[in-house]
Amino acid sequence: MRIDLHAHSTASDGTDTPAELVRNAAAAGLDVVALTDHDSTRGHAEAIAALRGLSTGLTLVTGAELSCRLDGVGLHMLAYLFDPEEPDLLAERELVRDDRVPRAKKMIGKLNDLGVPVTWEQVARIAGDGSVGRPHIASALVELGVVDTVSDAFTTQWLADGGRAYVEKHETDPFEAIRLVKAAGGVTVLAHPGAAKRGRTVPESAVAELAAAGLDGIEVDHMDHDAATRDRLRGLAADTGLLTTGSSDYHGSRKTCVLGEYTTDPEVYGEITRRATGAFPVPGAGGHRA
Numbered sequence: 101m102r103i104d105l106h107a108h109s110t111a112s113d114g115t116d117t118p119a120e121l122v123r124n125a126a127a128a129g130l131d132v133v134a135l136t137d138h139d140s141t142r143g144h145a146e147a148i149a150a151l152r153g154l155s156t157g158l159t160l161v162t163g164a165e166l167s168c169r170l171d172g173v174g175l176h177m178l179a180y181l182f183d184p185e186e187p188d189l190l191a192e193r194e195l196v197r198d199d200r201v202p203r204a205k206k207m208i209g210k211l212n213d214l215g216v217p218v219t220w221e222q223v224a225r226i227a228g229d230g231s232v233g234r235p236h237i238a239s240a241l242v243e244l245g246v247v248d249t250v251s252d253a254f255t256t257q258w259l260a261d262g263g264r265a266y267v268e269k270h271e272t273d274p275f276e277a278i279r280l281v282k283a284a285g286g287v288t289v290l291a292h293p294g295a296a297k298r299g300r301t302v303p304e305s306a307v308a309e310l311a312a313a314g315l316d317g318i319e320v321d322h323m324d325h326d327a328a329t330r331d332r333l334r335g336l337a338a339d340t341g342l343l344t345t346g347s348s349d350y351h352g353s354r355k356t357c358v359l360g361e362y363t364t365d366p367e368v369y370g371e372i373t374r375r376a377t378g379a380f381p382v383p384g385a386g387g388h389r390a
Contacts, residue, residue: 103132103364105161106178106291106319106347110228111143113235115352118143119150126156128359132369134161134180139196140231141184148382156384165291167196169271173300174261175290177277181376182286189280192272197231199270204232210265216246234259235354250354254298261299278314285378289317289345294333295324304336311340316375321346321362343368
């Protein structure tokens with residue numbers, strides 16, 4: 101089985117619509133794909149409808165990538181198979197999402213002060229119906245020729261944590277995120293915990309504390325982790341009893357990664373689905389529940 105548990109659509113900062121993401125995942129030969137838009141589940145219904153229209157064995161895992169912060173360090177928490185209508189988790193996601201537009205406008209103001217002629221109208225056009233975020237601003241910088249790629253915008257010169265144009269937003273305490281997701285019947289996996297080129301990362305001691313608080317796993321096989329980092333994270337997972345996953349972190353044409361570039365072991369996927377009680381994986385019309 102080929103299982104990719106981290107992908108984004110236009111419901112946040114990907115360039116594929118949810119329906120396109122499902123079709124592209126099937127075309128890529130995946131058996132399972134997770135839709136994990138930032139702080140949003142708005143793409144789930146479209147993805148499910150598209151999946152049911154395909155004669156494929158692809159299975160869809162519904163989820164989200166939650167924006168968190170611990171001791172001043174930003175981190176992302178992948179949440180799988182939770183009840184999207186659970187009121188406490190829904191309210192927290194809305195707090196994070198509602199802060200995105202004011203934050204983006206403040207970052208645009210900082211960029212203007214630095215002499216970059218980016219506008220809110222340009223960023224809003226790029227974001228479309230998605231939850232506006234730094235990748236959309238980064239895409240605007242690419243359009244303006246300020247940087248060559250989206251990744252080049254995520255440096256301290258521009259949009260990285262602590263960068264010249266960076267602005268903080270409301271982010272969830274990760275211990276609270278774990279509690280909320282668990283209460284909604286979901287499973288939590290810390291996304292790309294060793295992606296140091298994105299900015300500061302939380303120390304291993306903090307990951308151990310999150311594991312003790314109920315964190316289910318960490319994402320190990322990821323494009324932003326080199327071989328040494330993956331080895332270190334596997335050792336950390338073994339020491340703390342965490343599951344290890346692999347994922348593409350697919351964003352369509354906004355990033356260079358492709359669906360299925362990194363995958364999750366079927367036994368780990370089976371354990372994730374076993375632990376979840378808030379929702380079930382959605383099988384395609386031509387297959388069965390993976």
